Amino acid sequence: xxxxxxxxxxxxxxxxxxxxxxxxxxxxxxxxxxxxxxxxxxxxxxxxxxxxxxxxxxxxxxxxxxxxxxxxxxxxxxxxxxxxxxxxxxxxxxxxxxxxxxxxxxxxxxxxxxxxxxxxxxxxxxxxxxxxxxxxxxxxxxxxxxxxxxxxxxxxxxxxxxxxxxxxxxxxxxxxxxxxxxxxxxxxxxxxxxxxxxxxxxxxxxxxxxxxxxxxxxxxxxxxxxxxxxxxxxxxxxxxxxxxxxxxxxxxxxxxxxxxxxxxxxxxxxxxxxxxxxxxxxxx
Amino acid sequence: xxxxxxxxxxxxxxxxxxxxxxxxxxxxxxxxxxxxxxxxxxxxxxxxxxxxxxxxxxxxxxxxxxxxxxxxxxxxxxxxxxxxxxxxxxxxxxxxxxxxxxxxxxxxxxxxxxxxxxxxxxxxxxxxxxxxxxxxxxxxxxxxxxxxxxxxxxxxxxxxxxxxxxxxxxxxxxxxxxxxxxxxxxxxxxxxxxxxxxxxxxxxxxxxxxxxxxxxxxxxxxxxxxxxxxxxxxxxxxxxxxxxxxxxxxxxxxxxxxxxxxxxxxxxxxxxxxxxxxxxxxxxxxxxxxxxxxxxxxxxxxxxxxxxxxxxxxxxxxxxxxxxxxxxxxxxxxxxxxxxxxxxxxxxxxxxxxxxxxx
Numbered sequence: 001x002x003x004x005x006x007x008x009x010x011x012x013x014x015x016x017x018x019x020x021x022x023x024x025x026x027x028x029x030x031x032x033x034x035x036x037x038x039x040x041x042x043x044x045x046x047x048x049x050x051x052x053x054x055x056x057x058x059x060x061x062x063x064x065x066x067x068x069x070x071x072x073x074x075x076x077x078x079x080x081x082x083x084x085x086x087x088x089x090x091x092x093x094x095x096x097x098x099x100x101x102x103x104x105x106x107x108x109x110x111x112x113x114x115x116x117x118x119x120x121x122x123x124x125x126x127x128x129x130x131x132x133x134x135x136x137x138x139x140x141x142x143x144x145x146x147x148x149x150x151x152x153x154x155x156x157x158x159x160x161x162x163x164x165x166x167x168x169x170x171x172x173x174x175x176x177x178x179x180x181x182x183x184x185x186x187x188x189x190x191x192x193x194x195x196x197x198x199x200x201x202x203x204x205x206x207x208x209x210x211x212x213x214x215x216x217x218x219x220x221x222x223x224x225x226x227x228x229x230x231x232x233x234x235x236x237x238x239x240x241x242x243x244x245x246x247x248x249x250x251x252x253x254x255x256x257x258x259x260x261x262x263x264x265x266x267x268x269x270x271x272x273x274x275x276x277x278x279x280x281x282x283x284x
Numbered sequence: 285x286x287x288x289x290x291x292x293x294x295x296x297x298x299x300x301x302x303x304x305x306x307x308x309x310x311x312x313x314x315x316x317x318x319x320x321x322x323x324x325x326x327x328x329x330x331x332x333x334x335x336x337x338x339x340x341x342x343x344x345x346x347x348x349x350x351x352x353x354x355x356x357x358x359x360x361x362x363x364x365x366x367x368x369x370x371x372x373x374x375x376x377x378x379x380x381x382x383x384x385x386x387x388x389x390x391x392x393x394x395x396x397x398x399x400x401x402x403x404x405x406x407x408x409x410x411x412x413x414x415x416x417x418x419x420x421x422x423x424x425x426x427x428x429x430x431x432x433x434x435x436x437x438x439x440x441x442x443x444x445x446x447x448x449x450x451x452x453x454x455x456x457x458x459x460x461x462x463x464x465x466x467x468x469x470x471x472x473x474x475x476x477x478x479x480x481x482x483x484x485x486x487x488x489x490x491x492x493x494x495x496x497x498x499x500x501x502x503x504x505x506x507x508x509x510x511x512x513x514x515x516x517x518x519x520x521x522x523x524x525x526x527x528x529x530x531x532x533x534x535x536x537x538x539x540x541x542x543x544x545x546x547x548x549x550x551x552x553x554x555x556x557x558x559x560x561x562x563x564x565x566x567x568x569x570x571x572x573x574x575x576x577x578x579x580x581x582x583x584x585x586x587x588x589x590x591x592x593x594x595x596x597x598x599x600x601x602x603x604x605x606x607x608x609x610x611x612x613x614x615x616x617x618x619x620x621x622x623x624x625x626x627x628x629x630x631x632x633x634x635x636x637x638x639x640x641x642x643x
Contacts, residue, residue, distance in 0.1 A: 182383035183357030196373035
């Protein structure tokens with residue numbers, strides 16, 4: 001029994017080290033100066049830690065760039081925020097409503113529609129990229145933030161619909177009947193009864209959608225254009241297109257900055273996340 | 285008329301008819317129990333009255349108004365569910381008041397009505413709790429409160445006591461009966477529990493295979509079953525059935541099962557007309573009499589229940605159950621004598637199962 005415990009904790013420690021060591025290297029490197037990076041090992045702790053690289057990654061280096069902006073991530077951070085918040089609200093909101101409609105109301109063709117959504121989820125985005133580009137171009141919003149938001153909503157809504165539909169299917173039929181007898185129609189049943197029940201799932205859907213949209217690179221690169229360049233694309237540009245010496249500390253700091261929002265969301269909502277995943281059934 | 289009326293109600297799913305031509309009148313103030321085994325269509329019937337399931341054909345009238353095509357909330361009904369179906373995120377107070385709120389009633393009026401119902405059902409201390417903090421019995425009270433507060437003309441109950449334990453079920457049964465006597469409202473109540481049907485109903489509708497088998501008072505459903513299904517479904521332990529025919533034995537009439545003749549006492553005169561016809565005799569355990577003049581039978585097993593004991597007997601090639609007082613001792617394998625109280629027996633046509641003669 002004791003040895004089993006020991007083995008279990010040993011295994012967990014190894015796994016944690018494997019996952020955390022790159023993160024450690026990134027943070028440690030981002031706090032070093034270039035001289036120290038050039039002469040030392042990547043595993044050593046910074047001798048004289050400083051946030052110069054972080055500041056450079058965020059604000060950019062105005063001496064090196066021409067034209068508007070200084071090449072930092074701060075402006076694309078704002079773009080990402082402008083994309084993520086509406087895309088998040090729309091994809092989760094629409095998913096909740098369609099999932100509710102599919103699960104709680106008897107409609108002709110509901111199952112066919114649900115099957116179509118599922119198929120849609122399994123098609124890789126690359127396959128539909130070109131048709132989507134044409135659609136968005138025809139709408140006249142290609143290369144803009146609204147265009148990128150729309151693409152994210154289209155991609156997200158299949159997933160969120162499935163989540164909400166599966167959750168709402170577990171709500172007892174009697175509860176829906178009771179609400180109908182009480183006089184709650186489509187929207188009031190949704191708003192007063194179903195949505196409050198679905199809070200844990202709502203939380204999970206928000207977190208997952210936030211992560212997907214924030215971490216997305218392909219759609220941002222394709223649909224964002226210059227105006228709608230999200231942080232991931234800016235990071236790629238920053239890391240991939242520098243003249244002269246490679247500034248590892250700035251690259252690491254920029255990568256950490258890009259990853260911080262999703263990390264923060266996970267850390268702050270960890271409890272909610274676990275609760276939502278565990279919330280399979282509704283207790284009457 | 286006031287009350288509920290079903291006219292030629294038919295229900296079909298994808299072309300498969302599950303209920304056909306149901307006609308039923310429920311008088312104002314009746315406590316009508318729909319009784320039947322699982323899958324007999326009793327819940328479907330209730331859902332059609334509620335408006336939760338559309339009817340395929342026929343019409344439903346509540347207080348003289350044709351409600352067939354109305355939504356559930358327009359029918360002046362309220363419903364209590366087996367699973368209570370309380371809104372899990374709302375407090376008890378909001379649960380009870382939700383229907384009124386949906387109708388646009390003013391806040392003060394809602395509060396007043398909720399408080400009244402809370403008093404009536406003695407749930408006032410629970411009003412600010414969430415359903416998950418309540419016991420099963422308390423949740424059921426809240427569900428009843430949610431129905432009461434609306435003051436509908438018809439209450440619909442869908443197996444409301446099935447999820448409660450035996451003791452609580454008996455208590456709630458009494459409370460429901462009191463509530464009905466006090467409010468005098470029409471109640472339609474679905475159950476598969478015949479004790480609930482017998483104790484609560486002013487009128488029982490026995491359903492089987494999507495059809496009405498009998499509509500009568502609880503006493504008559506028990507004493508004068510319309511057919512073999514009703515006779516076997518109502519009563520526990522179940523009625524004894526014996527195939528055979530009546531025959532004349534001197535001055536007496538006996539029941540000839542082929543393997544032996546069971547003596548009958550107090551046989552009504554009409555029975556003479558049925559002599560010789562193939563039929564099934566039905567006799568409840570309490571109408572099997574232990575008597576020296578009876579037919580010899582072997583005791584297989586005695587089941588004491590407290591006030592009574594039920595004795596399984598091998599008689600004339602069949603196994604029958606007879607009721608006895610608790611004092612007498614029956615040893616398995618011993619012999620005893622039994623006869624049937626002809627005044628209380630029921631005779632069924634062996635083909636159709638319809639009752640030919642009842643008490």
